[in-house]
Amino acid sequence: MNVAEKPVIAAASLIGQRIQKKDAPEKAAGKTRYIQDMVVPGMLHAKILRSSRVHAKIKSIDTSAAKALPGVHVVLTAADVPDQQPIGVARDHLPLKGERVRSLRDEIAAVAADSDEIAEAALKLIRVEYEDLPVIATPEDAIKPGAPLIHPAPLDAHGRPQSLPPKTPIAFAGKADNIAMRFDYTHGDIAQAEAESDVVVEDSFQLHYVTHCCMGVSGVIAEFDASGNLLMYSNTQVPFLHKREFAEYLNIDPSRVRIIQPPIGGGFGSKLDIYPFEVICIFLARAAKRPVKMVFTREEEFLASPTRQPVLLTLRSGCRKDGTLTFRQVHTLHDNGAYTSWGATTPFVMMQTFSSLYRVPACDYHTTVVYTNNPYAGSFRGYGNLQATFAIEQHMDMLAEKIGMDPLDFRMKNAQDVGEVTGQGMEFKSCGFKECLTTAAERSDYRKKHADNIANRNARGPVKRGIGIASMLHVGGGAKIYPSDGCGTILKLDDFANVTLITGASEIGQGSETVLSQLVCEELGLPISAVTVVNNDTAITPWDVGVHASRTTFIAGNSAIGAARKAKAKILAAAAKKHGCGEAALDLRGGFVVVAETGEPVVELARLMRNLHFSDKAELVMTTFYYEPPSVHQDKAFKGDVSAAYAWAAQVVEVEVDTETGIVKMTKVTGTHDVGRVLNRLGLEGQIEGGVVMGQGYALTENLIVENGVTRNPNFRDYKLVTAPEIPEMDITFVESMDGEGPQGAKGVGEAPAICIAAAAANAIHNATGVRIFGLPFTPEAVYRALRGKSDKPHWPAWKPE
Secondary structure, X not given: OOHHHOOOOOOOOOOOEOOOOOOHHHHHOOOOOOHHHOOOOOOEEEEEEXXXXXXXXXXXXXXXXXXXXXXEEEEEEHHHOOOOOOEOOOOOEOOXXXXXXXXXXXXXXXXXXXXXXXXXXXXXXXXXXXXXXXXXXXXXXXXXXXXXXXXXXXXXXXXXXXXXXXXXXXXXXXXXXXXXXXXXXXXXXXXXXXXXXXXXXXXXXXXXXXXXXXXXXXXXEEEEOOOOOEEEEEOOOOHHHHHHHHHHHHOOOHHHEEEEOOOOOOOOOOOOOOOHHHHHHHHHHHHHOOOEEEEOOHHHHHHHOOEEOOEEEEEEEEEOOOOXXXXXXXXXXXXXXXXXXXXHHOHHHHHHHHHHOOOOOEEEEEEEEEEOOOOOXXXXXXXXXXXXXXXXXXXXXXXXXXXXXXXHHHHHHHOOOOOOEOOOXXXXXXXXXXXXXXXXXXXXXXXXXXXXXXXXXXXXXXXXXXXXXXXXXXXXXOOOOOOOOOEEEEEXXXXXXXXXXXXXXXXXXXXXXXXHHHHHHHHHOOOHHHEEEEOOEOOOOOOEOOOOOOOHHHHHHHHHHHHHHHHHHHHHHHHHHHHOOOHHHEEEEOOEEEEOOXXXXXXXXXXXXXXXXHOOOOOOEEEEEEEOOOOOXXXXXXXXXOOOOEEEEEEEEEEEEEOOOXXXXXXXXXXXXXXXXXXXXXXXXXXXXXXXXXXXXXXXXXXXXXXXXXEXXXXXXXXXXXXXXXXXXXXXXXXXXXXXXXXXXXXXXXXXXXXXXXXXXXXXXXXXXXXXXXXXXXXXXXXXXXXXXXXXXXXXXXOOOO
């Protein structure tokens, strides 16, 4: 079309629209190829033999029969891999265990064969002789005097644990106790704050194991080329961190490690760490000199993938008669499992919630993380915040009841405003906390229903209705825990004004491809169909720290905008020069360079791109940008503004409690989230609805049952996920606080919606029945017993670390 024939182009925006995910058509059509679908020429299939003992010494391993099985190419044990190095967050275990097993998930041997069936058959031929050791099944047992040690230190000539140099790898040096980590934080004067309190409440809470239940199970393919370079197809959420870690492990330059991410069937934090199966697959590929693929079975995913960390938590809270919070004192005991993964560091986030959800003049927080012979915990959506919020928000209701104050009014009195800085140093540059509270309460008719339900507790009929409210605070702009929390972008426009956006940010189902495309199109005035996103190959994409801490929209979004704005400046400069006008007078809209004030088209963008390319002084429009957020590392006392932005939400949960059976039905969730600014309304709604259901499962049904180190329900038959008929009605609204640093004002929201559902459900059950329950999940049996005064209230009496 001739420019002269083109009508005036009005300004239009994609921001706030409901936009389908870019990968939705392929997934809906069943054409997406996950790692399970991938076949590499010459590929072998791998399986791992895991321990049949919870805690034991390995006396012998006989692999001769397995090696002799036709179709088996490699069988490895620890004895076959002398260059093993410890892995994990604390470097406290080896991929293949050779002397001792500490949990049922422990890896004893591995097989690479022509098929999964042959590899499985070979595992059954391996003979392992054990000498059983005492089992530490609970964190309470782990800290008892004289408890057997999970990682014992070598003894000196007098039978005493040898002193160890700092940072000695535990796998080789051991420990003199079962304590894996400690966290201690304080601000304010606790003693004075308690003395000034009119009301003090103290309770202990017990939080349980749940697992991620990603639709796609864990898997990896490892392959070495003829020069010894490593290619991995991996579902990791942190490809560049893995690239570095695997290079260190193999003692090669990181440039010789390439990681390609196939489409990932869910992460939720489960794919942040480096796990034994990945390293073992590398060992097998190195030994076989062929590509090796390893994919978990569903049962293996239950047994050998990380969990949400179980916690025993004692909370002491105080307030004045006027409703002013005075202090929180917290002591938690965490079950680390046999080894240390990211679950051990969830206190880093928990302390932020205890110190900074509402105004807390004084906070004293202590965590002891201990080894047991149980499965080990990893990162999980919300990262400890579900556990912390479960306790805090019940205490907010209890304190309000003690002083005769409405629970909503009590929260509003203590809720923060924009510009406030907490005792921990978190600065709230945008804050829609109070609006979240009032909006959720008004839309759910919380005040009236809360009062009516109390009045109707003694009415006829077994089914009682309840309503509960809870709030949450979480990072919304990443978290500075690595030297860099940034993300890089490369942006290229071709001769037809199509954009290739090459981003370090990974897509794990959260819709990042779509949001980043929106942000680029908003700057360049193009339809979203004009953008292709490349984000899955470390040989091509720029660096990014990975998908965690609700950071991708905020950090990768700012990076994409930076690259797009540089491209826009280059385009407008070229157009101004060619058409004899000022750059400031021009804009990009609808695939054209236009006069900004009138919308009159100046030149079609695609035509301008070709003119630039094929002119005497040929030019390409290609830009790069790296965004590093203005967050800071917390100091040794855990103080500092660790995130560039903070997300807020309030959720109201309505339930029906059948007092004859203990069955709790969640009927409605009303949620209001401060998201900074709505970018993709459809994507946001999907994130929040999914998070609510995850929180519902945590509250009511999901429970990974671990008894004496044995997982009793490693399958979907016995592990109760929420299903479609059980999902409650949802009323979701957004507060747009317009964060000044956020991309188009947006903040991260990925973890937020799961965080306070269980807490609000607890308050709703109390509103319905007058009974407060301090442990999860709210199964029919647990509720039935609590209603009859038969439940054992969790209690952990140790207030101070020994």
